[in-house]
Amino acid sequence: MSSTIPTLGFAILSVLARADSTGYEIAGRMRNPVARFWTASHSQIHTDLRRLLEAGLVGYTTAPGPGPQEKKIYSITAEGLDALRKWVTEPPRPQPERDELVLKTYAAWLADPAALIAMFRTALRDHEGRLAEYEAAWASVEKEAPAFGTPRFGNMAALRCGLTYERHRADWCRWMIDQLSSSLNPSWDASYPSEA
Amino acid sequence: MSSTIPTLGFAILSVLARADSTGYEIAGRMRNPVARFWTASHSQIHTDLRRLLEAGLVGYTTAPGPGPQEKKIYSITAEGLDALRKWVTEPPRPQPERDELVLKTYAAWLADPAALIAMFRTALRDHEGRLAEYEAAWASVEKEAPAFGTPRFGNMAALRCGLTYERHRADWCRWMIDQLSSSLNPSWDASYPSEA
DNA sequence: CATCACTATGTCAGTTCTTACATAGATAAG
DNA sequence: CTTATCTATGTAAGAACTGACATAGTGATG
Incomplete structure (x- = not known):
């Protein structure tokens, strides 16, 4: 493939595999105690959601939102679930230790x-x-x-x-x-x- | 100041506070078991060494090197040691957890x-x-x-x-x-x- | 004698991520 | 009534980092 999915992409898919969410909610769920292992700013999540969308791994439906834009409720597609399942058992790449x-x-x-x-x-x-x-x-x-x-x-x-x-x-x-x-x-x- | 020193800069200073080193040696020392907590590629280390040099926090002497360029043996300056000492007791910023x-x-x-x-x-x-x-x-x-x-x-x-x-x-x-x-x-x- | 690993510096393209800006309704606290 | 917080999306500049390329001598392995 031309575009590889970054780790954050799989973090997003992992959240969406549990429940459909807006980009804002995904950020919140990743800040939650049980899932505090791949935090990201909402701007990065929006960027990666667009890429997942282009790759056909997620879809969305719209609803009226609070701001000028409509709210987008994302969900994982069958292709997304396949990609996630495949990724889970692949050996993790050595992490850069930074503490x-x-x-x-x-x-x-x-x-x-x-x-x-x-x-x-x-x-x-x-x-x-x-x-x-x-x-x-x-x-x-x-x-x-x-x-x-x-x-x-x-x-x-x-x-x-x-x-x-x-x-x-x-x-x-x-x-x-x-x-x-x-x-x-x-x-x-x-x-x-x-x-x- | 206009330019802030990134954390890698302080990692480099921490290594130089112990012994004068070339950029290559700094990378090696950061890969060593006791110091495996802020790894970086040599290209990033060279980039940051230049910035530390511009900020006057490190200096260097040259020696004949194996490649086309001369070997540069970096050492920490008094200003660098001051900056490092000051940084050490500053509260660490919340780390993005990524595992x-x-x-x-x-x-x-x-x-x-x-x-x-x-x-x-x-x-x-x-x-x-x-x-x-x-x-x-x-x-x-x-x-x-x-x-x-x-x-x-x-x-x-x-x-x-x-x-x-x-x-x-x-x-x-x-x-x-x-x-x-x-x-x-x-x-x-x-x-x-x-x-x- | 060839090939590989180690030493050593550097550039460059591209990716990932952060921080700030911009908008705007609802709801709660002071 | 004002201010702050939460909800919600997005852009854009720039920082930080990776990985590949480029060069080249020495020493060890096969």
């Missing part, structure tokens, strides 16, 4: 430990917040035990990854805070009253 | 479980391989217990993150394989000999 916090960590030896502690505490709070969200969602999905072949199975599987990811991240942040704290006060391990 | 394997997982309910198992087994092998690398590196860095203020502290901290990340990933892949296996053979939990 700003780890990069900062790599250069952390140059900076002020106290400022670093503050930064990691903020990161820890974020991760703990998301972890709580995921754990609540997990509790309900685990009881349900969704069967393979239903969309809820996909939710559960992605959620499981998010859950253990946030756990690992929070643990690592705590470890960093510990390391940085003991570098501020090297005699922490002596732990006897300072005003004896 | 192709998790995206495939979200759509996994549409595909063939056997093919998915094969895909996750491959992913598991990759993660276990990197985990073994990281664990070996960790054993040596832990004995050393590098002090804050030395580059080895940065190595240790980044390595720690990579280590627990690969652990979480490998665990998740194993969990996925279990889930998918039991969907293939739903009576696995009965576990009595099939040829009794």
